[in-house]
Amino acid sequence: MLYYIFKRFLQLIPVIVGITLISFTVIHVAPGDPVQILMGQRYDPEVAERIRSELGLDKPLIVQYVIFLKDLVQLDLGYSYQKRLPVRELLADKFGNTLYLSASAMVLAVLVGMIAGILASIRPRSFVDYTVMFLAVIGVSIPVFWLGLMFQLIFGGYLRWLPVSGMTEYGASFLQNLKHLILPSLTLASVPMAIIARITRSSMLEVMSADYIRTARAKGLPFRLIIFKHALKNALIPIVTVIGNMFALLLTGAVLTETVFSWPGMGRAMVDAIAQRDFPVILGGVTLFALTFVTVNLVVDIFYAYIDPRVRYS
Amino acid sequence: MKNTWLNVILTSVFFAITIGCQPAKKSKEVPVEAEFPPKPAVESVYRFPLPADPPTLDPAHVTDTVSDTVARRIFEGLVKFSPDLKIVPSLAENWSISEDGRIYKFYLRKGVKFHNGREVTAEDFVFSFKRVLAPKTKSERAQMLFPVKGAYEFFNGKTNEVEGIEATDPLTLKITLKEVYAPFLSVLAMVNFSVVPKEEVDAESTNLNQRFVGTGPFVFESWERDNEIVLKSNKSYWDGEPPLNAVIFRIIPDENTRYQAFLRGELEHSDIPFGKMKEISSNPELSKLVRGVSAMDMYCYGFNVQKPPFNNKYVRLAFNHAVDKEAIITNILEGRGEVQKTYVPKGMFYYKNESAGYPYDPLKAQKYLELAGYKMGAGLPEIVLNIDQQQLSRQIAQFVQEDLRKIGVKVRIEQNDWSTFLDRVYSGELSFHQNTWLADYPDPDNWLFVLLESTQAGAPGNITRFSHKQFDDYVGKARRTVDENERIRLYGKAEDIALSAAPWLFLYWRKNFTLVQPYVKGLVITAMDRTPQLNNSPLAKVSVDR
Numbered sequence: 001m002l003y004y005i006f007k008r009f010l011q012l013i014p015v016i017v018g019i020t021l022i023s024f025t026v027i028h029v030a031p032g033d034p035v036q037i038l039m040g041q042r043y044d045p046e047v048a049e050r051i052r053s054e055l056g057l058d059k060p061l062i063v064q065y066v067i068f069l070k071d072l073v074q075l076d077l078g079y080s081y082q083k084r085l086p087v088r089e090l091l092a093d094k095f096g097n098t099l100y101l102s103a104s105a106m107v108l109a110v111l112v113g114m115i116a117g118i119l120a121s122i123r124p125r126s127f128v129d130y131t132v133m134f135l136a137v138i139g140v141s142i143p144v145f146w147l148g149l150m151f152q153l154i155f156g157g158y159l160r161w162l163p164v165s166g167m168t169e170y171g172a173s174f175l176q177n178l179k180h181l182i183l184p185s186l187t188l189a190s191v192p193m194a195i196i197a198r199i200t201r202s203s204m205l206e207v208m209s210a211d212y213i214r215t216a217r218a219k220g221l222p223f224r225l226i227i228f229k230h231a232l233k234n235a236l237i238p239i240v241t242v243i244g245n246m247f248a249l250l251l252t253g254a255v256l257t258e259t260v261f262s263w264p265g266m267g268r269a270m271v272d273a274i275a276q277r278d279f280p281v282i283l284g285g286v287t288l289f290a291l292t293f294v295t296v297n298l299v300v301d302i303f304y305a306y307i308d309p310r311v312r313y314s
Numbered sequence: 315m316k317n318t319w320l321n322v323i324l325t326s327v328f329f330a331i332t333i334g335c336q337p338a339k340k341s342k343e344v345p346v347e348a349e350f351p352p353k354p355a356v357e358s359v360y361r362f363p364l365p366a367d368p369p370t371l372d373p374a375h376v377t378d379t380v381s382d383t384v385a386r387r388i389f390e391g392l393v394k395f396s397p398d399l400k401i402v403p404s405l406a407e408n409w410s411i412s413e414d415g416r417i418y419k420f421y422l423r424k425g426v427k428f429h430n431g432r433e434v435t436a437e438d439f440v441f442s443f444k445r446v447l448a449p450k451t452k453s454e455r456a457q458m459l460f461p462v463k464g465a466y467e468f469f470n471g472k473t474n475e476v477e478g479i480e481a482t483d484p485l486t487l488k489i490t491l492k493e494v495y496a497p498f499l500s501v502l503a504m505v506n507f508s509v510v511p512k513e514e515v516d517a518e519s520t521n522l523n524q525r526f527v528g529t530g531p532f533v534f535e536s537w538e539r540d541n542e543i544v545l546k547s548n549k550s551y552w553d554g555e556p557p558l559n560a561v562i563f564r565i566i567p568d569e570n571t572r573y574q575a576f577l578r579g580e581l582e583h584s585d586i587p588f589g590k591m592k593e594i595s596s597n598p599e600l601s602k603l604v605r606g607v608s609a610m611d612m613y614c615y616g617f618n619v620q621k622p623p624f625n626n627k628y629v630r631l632a633f634n635h636a637v638d639k640e641a642i643i644t645n646i647l648e649g650r651g652e653v654q655k656t657y658v659p660k661g662m663f664y665y666k667n668e669s670a671g672y673p674y675d676p677l678k679a680q681k682y683l684e685l686a687g688y689k690m691g692a693g694l695p696e697i698v699l700n701i702d703q704q705q706l707s708r709q710i711a712q713f714v715q716e717d718l719r720k721i722g723v724k725v726r727i728e729q730n731d732w733s734t735f736l737d738r739v740y741s742g743e744l745s746f747h748q749n750t751w752l753a754d755y756p757d758p759d760n761w762l763f764v765l766l767e768s769t770q771a772g773a774p775g776n777i778t779r780f781s782h783k784q785f786d787d788y789v790g791k792a793r794r795t796v797d798e799n800e801r802i803r804l805y806g807k808a809e810d811i812a813l814s815a816a817p818w819l820f821l822y823w824r825k826n827f828t829l830v831q832p833y834v835k836g837l838v839i840t841a842m843d844r845t846p847q848l849n850n851s852p853l854a855k856v857s858v859d860r
Contacts, residue, residue: 037732050469082370090539167541259567260568
């Protein structure tokens with residue numbers, strides 16, 4: 001197993017080089033100049049040249065890329081042009097905030113989604129099944145930003161139960177700050193919750209028609225035991241795959257939720273960095289995203305081995 | 315059994331991640347009772363919305379209104395703008411200008427202290443101005459000090475001192491200019507030329523080390539990127555301790571979220587999202603809270619006068635008369651604008667009151683088009699109008715497109731992200747494009763010289779590449795003239811030339827509507843503000859009485 005993990009991490013090297021090379025090429029080929037953005041609408045060519053040279057942007061592209069790779073090996077992602085902070089420090093903060101939000105959303109999505117999926121699969125084509133599947137279709141179809149605005153209007157505006165923006169409040173207690181988490185994580189959970197419910201239902205339905213379930217039923221085992229011990233365990237593989245992928249997606253793609261709820265996360269940081277042509281932040285973010293995807297996939301693969309004894313890595 | 319174990323593990327892992335990922339809290343915990351509207355945990359606090367996280371708070375690098383908003387509350391310079399945008403003393407108690415208009419002597423207030431407790435001296439200003447000019451600082455506004463004698467040479471590394479900046483005694487600063495530069499005092503009121511203490515600046519990088527120590531009414535406390543910035547009141551402020559205990563800048567990018575937060579009582583002011591004006595005006599309580607201020611903030615289109623067909627002034631005049639600006643303001647902007655009739659906005663010492671601009675007159679527009687040789691648009695190629703990515707820009711562009719279609723002009727709209735847009739405009743690639751400008755300082759020089767003088771062509775400001783010898787002479791001379799009446803005369807002449815040449819398609823001056831809570835006292839919104847950042851509104855005398 002350790003050798004397998006080591007091998008998987010070695011595969012990271014070509015992935016990172018490939019992804020950063022593509023990103024580096026794209027951001028430099030695309031129109032837009034970071035120095036122009038820095039200077040705003042009071043541009044002076046001489047001052048701009050000075051800034052360009054200080055930032056190393058006057059060097060040939062290949063030299064700039066090699067410098068980036070050399071620094072990356074030393075875990076140095078450079079300085080943000082805009083924020084004038086080390087990119088590592090900047091992204092660590094943002095990634096932590098996004099992880100906090102995504103993990104909460106995933107807990108919610110997994111708990112509610114799996115329970116709903118199981119309930120729907122127990123009595124297919126029943127009222128419960130139709131209701132769950134109807135809500136699941138709604139959950140997948142509703143645009144996240146619209147749902148976020150509706151939550152703000154209902155829970156923040158009309159009912160006035162929950163705050164509508166920000167992650168923390170100066171001088172507020174931990175519990176008060178926790179209130180800030182509820183609406184964004186509910187919004188962010190809507191899509192994965194619906195997908196998990198659908199996958200759980202279909203995976204459970206498939207397992208429930210298997211011979212060993214019929215045998216278990218014939219043996220007279222209690223229904224709860226059949227569902228949780230025999231059926232769910234075998235239905236988990238596709239569910240875990242989806243959970244893994246969804247979690248990686250949430251970590252990298254929560255930009256709409258983060259914008260609507262003013263959540264200081266990675267998605268917003270990346271969109272801002274792209275708009276401002278903040279090359280070190282873009283490259284640092286892309287590297288972090290690649291690392292996240294590879295790691296989450298690896299964790300999912302390792303999990304398979306625990307869930308399904310037939311899966312072995314050597 | 316194994317199943318139960320697995321379920322427990324799965325659930326625990328997720329809960330552990332959720333709780334474990336809670337970022338370290340940077341604020342003190344003060345329990346607050348639940349109530350509505352929610353009171354802030356710290357009393358007498360002003361919760362101030364910002365549409366974005368400021369890129370910097372270092373005055374040497376401020377180029378945007380959001381950074382300006384926060385930095386202006388921490389840092390101060392020699393002079394400042396009053397709410398009616400006159401130059402008034404700040405850290406300089408008074409000043410004198412030599413008869414030839416080249417030598418400025420600033421007499422500093424005694425006993426003004428930095429937030430770190432040290433007294434401010436004239437040497438601190440010498441250091442701060444040199445820092446802006448130093449190559450290592452990479453200040454985006456270094457060029458604004460080039461009119462100072464020896465500044466350009468220092469910037470280029472040819473000298474170690476700036477000849478024209480000198481501390482003649484601990485409280486007197488002498489600045490000598492290369493030649494008369496009339497807007498110099500206005501330039502000094504920009505936040506970029508605030509005083510910073512040498513001991514808080516990193517000698518190697520010349521950065522402010524994220525400590526942001528100034529002399530302003532508020533002291534930097536904390537900055538949680540993309541979430542909030544906290545400033546505490548400066549108890550030993552030279553102009554008296556501010557009534558507010560703290561200002562909390564809350565970063566809320568979405569306008570609807572800001573509005574909702576205001577309605578919930580979580581903000582002391584807010585802008586008004588598009589589409590909400592009707593709802594607000596029909597609500598007697600809310601409509602009382604609206605404050606509208608016309609701003610020195612322009613939204614118009616520019617023609618690249620070097621490129622056909624816009625090298626023909628009749629085409630430019632035709633476009634100007636073809637667009638119904640009133641209708642744009644009423645139908646799209648919900649009244650948030652005033653028809654643009656001049657090149658220089660209202661509120662400065664010079665304004666061409668009598669100008670009618672280019673009134674909406676499709677028949678006149680057709681006549682001009684005919685004079686240009688394009689009767690009812692015949693022979694005119696498809697015109698590409700380039701704008702930024704905002705929804706509002708698109709709506710305005712569609713309106714203009716429709717008006718121009720009525721006189722036979724076919725327009726295609728292209729949207730660009732801001733960086734691409736700037737790149738394309740500065741390179742001179744575009745021939746018809748959005749043209750926006752918010753005053754850096756309230757002086758006609760900031761409009762007529764920067765935006766239309768021929769040496770400023772391209773990226774420095776004159777993006778329409780307008781070039782007119784006589785115009786250049788007038789605005790150049792006005793820059794080198796001390797006498798205000800003479801400057802008014804020169805600008806009047808220059809603006810007449812611009813009005814007849816029509817290098818811009820006039821649209822509107824923004825009118826900012828801001829919702830302010832009824833318990834906020836002393837907040838003055840100025841014509842150099844954008845809402846919701848209110849970058850120029852002083853907060854030192856504002857109080858909240860909930």
